[in-house]
Amino acid sequence: MKRLLCFVLVGLLALSFAAVAEPREGGRLTIAMEYDPSTLDPLGMTDTPAANVFMHVAESLFRLDPDGELEYVLAEDFEASDDGLEYTISLRQGVDFHDGTPFNAEAAKWNLIRFRDEASFGPTLLEAVSDIEVVDEYTIRIHLSDPFGPLLSHLAHSFTGFLSPTAVDDGVDYPVGTGPFEYVRWIPDTELVLERNPNYWGEGPYLDELVFLPISEGGTRVMMLLAGEIDATTVVPADDVSIVEAEPNAEVVIVPSLTIQYVGMNCQRGPFADPLVRRALNYAIDKQEIVDYVEGGFATVAAAPFSPGVFGYHEAGPYPYDPQKAMDLLADAGYPDGFRTTLRYNPGWRELGAEVIQAQLMEVGIQVELISMEWGSYLDFTNRPVEDSEVDIYMLGWSTPTGDADYTMYSLFHGAQWAPDGSNRSFYKNVSVDVLLDAARRNPDPAEREQLYATAIELVWDDAPWVFLHNPDHTYGVRDNVRGLVYHPNFTLQAHMAWLDD
Amino acid sequence: MLSYIIRRVLLAIPVLIGVVTLVFLSLRLMPGDPALIMAGEAAPQEVVDRIRERLGLDQPLIVQYGIYMGSLLRGDLGESARTRRPVSREIGTRLPATMELAAASMAIAVVFGLLAGLISATRQYSLVDYGTMVGALIGISIPVFWFGLMAMWIFSVQLGWFPVGGRGTFRHLVLPAITLGAMSTGMIARMTRSSMLEVLRQDYVRTAHAKGLGERAVHMKHALRNALIPVMTLAGLQFGTLLGGSVLTETVFTWPGVGRLMVNSIMNRDYPVVQGAVLLIAVIFTAVNLLVDIAYSVVDPRIRYD
Numbered sequence: 001m002k003r004l005l006c007f008v009l010v011g012l013l014a015l016s017f018a019a020v021a022e023p024r025e026g027g028r029l030t031i032a033m034e035y036d037p038s039t040l041d042p043l044g045m046t047d048t049p050a051a052n053v054f055m056h057v058a059e060s061l062f063r064l065d066p067d068g069e070l071e072y073v074l075a076e077d078f079e080a081s082d083d084g085l086e087y088t089i090s091l092r093q094g095v096d097f098h099d100g101t102p103f104n105a106e107a108a109k110w111n112l113i114r115f116r117d118e119a120s121f122g123p124t125l126l127e128a129v130s131d132i133e134v135v136d137e138y139t140i141r142i143h144l145s146d147p148f149g150p151l152l153s154h155l156a157h158s159f160t161g162f163l164s165p166t167a168v169d170d171g172v173d174y175p176v177g178t179g180p181f182e183y184v185r186w187i188p189d190t191e192l193v194l195e196r197n198p199n200y201w202g203e204g205p206y207l208d209e210l211v212f213l214p215i216s217e218g219g220t221r222v223m224m225l226l227a228g229e230i231d232a233t234t235v236v237p238a239d240d241v242s243i244v245e246a247e248p249n250a251e252v253v254i255v256p257s258l259t260i261q262y263v264g265m266n267c268q269r270g271p272f273a274d275p276l277v278r279r280a281l282n283y284a285i286d287k288q289e290i291v292d293y294v295e296g297g298f299a300t301v302a303a304a305p306f307s308p309g310v311f312g313y314h315e316a317g318p319y320p321y322d323p324q325k326a327m328d329l330l331a332d333a334g335y336p337d338g339f340r341t342t343l344r345y346n347p348g349w350r351e352l353g354a355e356v357i358q359a360q361l362m363e364v365g366i367q368v369e370l371i372s373m374e375w376g377s378y379l380d381f382t383n384r385p386v387e388d389s390e391v392d393i394y395m396l397g398w399s400t401p402t403g404d405a406d407y408t409m410y411s412l413f414h415g416a417q418w419a420p421d422g423s424n425r426s427f428y429k430n431v432s433v434d435v436l437l438d439a440a441r442r443n444p445d446p447a448e449r450e451q452l453y454a455t456a457i458e459l460v461w462d463d464a465p466w467v468f469l470h471n472p473d474h475t476y477g478v479r480d481n482v483r484g485l486v487y488h489p490n491f492t493l494q495a496h497m498a499w500l501d502d
Numbered sequence: 503m504l505s506y507i508i509r510r511v512l513l514a515i516p517v518l519i520g521v522v523t524l525v526f527l528s529l530r531l532m533p534g535d536p537a538l539i540m541a542g543e544a545a546p547q548e549v550v551d552r553i554r555e556r557l558g559l560d561q562p563l564i565v566q567y568g569i570y571m572g573s574l575l576r577g578d579l580g581e582s583a584r585t586r587r588p589v590s591r592e593i594g595t596r597l598p599a600t601m602e603l604a605a606a607s608m609a610i611a612v613v614f615g616l617l618a619g620l621i622s623a624t625r626q627y628s629l630v631d632y633g634t635m636v637g638a639l640i641g642i643s644i645p646v647f648w649f650g651l652m653a654m655w656i657f658s659v660q661l662g663w664f665p666v667g668g669r670g671t672f673r674h675l676v677l678p679a680i681t682l683g684a685m686s687t688g689m690i691a692r693m694t695r696s697s698m699l700e701v702l703r704q705d706y707v708r709t710a711h712a713k714g715l716g717e718r719a720v721h722m723k724h725a726l727r728n729a730l731i732p733v734m735t736l737a738g739l740q741f742g743t744l745l746g747g748s749v750l751t752e753t754v755f756t757w758p759g760v761g762r763l764m765v766n767s768i769m770n771r772d773y774p775v776v777q778g779a780v781l782l783i784a785v786i787f788t789a790v791n792l793l794v795d796i797a798y799s800v801v802d803p804r805i806r807y808d
Binding site: 035038039041044046120121122123124187188189190191213214215216217219220223224226227229374375376377378379380381383420421 | 534538539547552592651655662666755
């Protein structure tokens with residue numbers, strides 16, 4: 001509580017300063033990330049570091065601000081038809097790509113069609129798009145095969161940043177977008193350098209140079225921050241937060257994430273086919289202890305299948321820690337003496353979490369064998385079709401980068417999304433949930449969608465295909481002369497309006 | 503001598519083919535689907551299939567092997583599954599960093615290791631001997647992670663003498679080279695000491711003493727040279743290991759070397775890069791071993807390769 005208050009105060013202080021201080025132009029800001037991007041070609045992008053770099057170079061039609069609100073970027077306005085099958089979007093005028101190619105309706109259409117057909121995220125984000133019509137030079141009309149409520153948040157995904165068609169046709173092997181920064185060079189494992197776009201259409205940028213460094217070791221990131229070799233970093237390890245806070249020149253900024261950590265249960269296998277057993281596990285596991293002990297307190301116990309910052313959030317829980325109730329439920333389900341099972345996880349923090357869970361489940365009579373699997377093997381193992389699956393319970397996480405409930409609810413709880421075709425690795429199926437999720441997906445009206453998701457979440461919560469654990473916080477580290485940096489819940493640091501104070 | 507070298511180089515060919523084949527097979531026996539890892543856990547099957555096809559992983563194993571060996575013979579290591587850059591470029595951009603770090607660490611290890619070993623051996627059971635050997639033991643057993651982070655905390659954050667991470671200037675090199683060299687220094691010191699002690703017990707050393715040679719001349723001219731053979735073997739193997747890239751040191755100091763590349767590639771199941779890097783390490787080891795063998799004959803003229 002004290003910490004929270006402290007951050008509120010710091011926030012207010014920062015706001016009052018921001019109101020007074022004029023942004024100073026110039027300088028170079030260095031941001032450390034855990035990894036290098038795997039690629040800067042949006043067609044193959046899957047990771048957060050790529051998104052973090054790419055969003056500074058290339059812009060989408062929309063973006064989500066840190067509160068999850070839709071902002072216009074290359075779009076200026078939109079209008080949806082009543083049947084939800086057509087979206088007419090007017091585009092920003094007078095915008096050029098970094099190579100001078102003008103941005104217009106043709107360029108927008110070319111990018112969107114290319115993403116839909118060739119990008120690895122195409123089937124996930126843009127499947128509903130059947131055609132794009134160029135209405136005039138600065139207007140496009142997107143036609144959908146079916147109504148698709150989350151369309152605009154999908155168009156706000158940072159992977160859908162527009163590239164100059166000329167540059168792509170010429171085979172330029174770096175991104176040429178319309179963003180506040182231009183690509184300069186990328187030396188893998190060493191540094192990725194962007195420079196200010198002097199012709200940027202909007203306000204900013206204030207920095208001359210923006211540099212990203214890949215630094216996988218958390219302790220090293222902290223040391224570099226303290227030594228002033230970097231200005232900001234993603235992921236300060238929980239153990240090191242107090243070290244940074246003790247330092248006069250740096251601080252930790254804590255932001256709730258768009259991620260949930262959970263223990264999935266195979267709803268088609270053994271005792272876990274019975275919702276009573278699945279509910280029992282939710283009562284038997286003390287989520288707060290995992291938050292405190294494993295996450296160092298930098299997380300919140302989950303009260304829904306996704307995190308509060310996402311559109312469609314509805315608080316259904318949390319399940320209180322109640323081992324007696326868990327034992328009663330197990331007895332009702334026909335397991336008065338518990339049973340034996342396996343818990344799979346990948347090494348890292350989940351190892352600690354798995355041990356805590358093992359100890360807690362033992363108290364209600366469930367004997368858990370822990371099986372640690374290396375990440376690649378683990379993904380493979382939990383992705384097998386139901387008839388081949390040997391998974392009992394497993395630990396995984398999920399993020400909602402689109403900021404829309406559909407991305408999580410549909411992919412993880414819809415009966416048609418069972419692995420390996422989708423990401424429903426619990427093999428959960430409830431026909432009522434399927435109907436609600438389909439309806440929410442097709443409905444263009446936000447208020448009605450929220451209603452549909454609330455009902456679906458209540459059902460999923462009671463069916464308990466997961467033990468809903470917690471929503472981790474992001475712990476960003478920053479030097480105290482950095483102003484205007486946006487600490488986004490989607491795990492990116494946005495330097496568009498950032499500047500360096502003396 | 504020349505015919506010996508040619509014979510050794512020819513012998514290396516089946517060794518390298520064996521290594522390549524073994525790595526090729528073991529990567530594919532490893533559980534974990536590269537296409538799935540690359541697509542991410544949120545990707546639909548369609549995307550995974552698309553990637554698998556692009557990587558040629560939908561082909562039968564024997565066909566994949568044939569294609570790989572074929573292009574290898576033409577000197578083509580393929581392209582990284584993840585970044586789509588040529589493997590030779592991926593490795594080539596990191597090799598100089600690894601070589602720089604390996605050479606610096608090795609220099610530290612040889613100079614300080616030999617010195618410490620010599621001092622210890624000539625003052626056996628003295629306080630200096632005990633002190634040096636405890637130091638060597640610490641150098642061998644200290645965890646690189648801890649040592650590296652402590653060095654950063656003291657010399658970079660507190661004193662500001664050296665940068666924490668990255669590569670470029672000489673000052674960037676100091677801390678990682680000491681961290682990485684600590685273990686080899688300890689090993690060389692211990693090996694030098696025991697090898698010297700062994701030699702000092704030999705008859706010819708007693709003879710040298712008997713004919714009135716000074717302590718220094720006996721140690722340096724008669725004993726050390728003969729004591730060097732096991733030390734050289736050890737140093738050679740250590741250098742090979744260092745050239746293969748030191749994963750931990752490179753990670754802690756964000757040194758852009760081959761070790762980090764290889765671990766990341768294994769995690770991502772980037773088959774072509776792993777294969778290329780292992781092949782490189784095999785070549786380095788073969789070459790270093792050959793050089794060490796040749797060096798034997800220089801140090802000890804009794805060893806001849808005819």
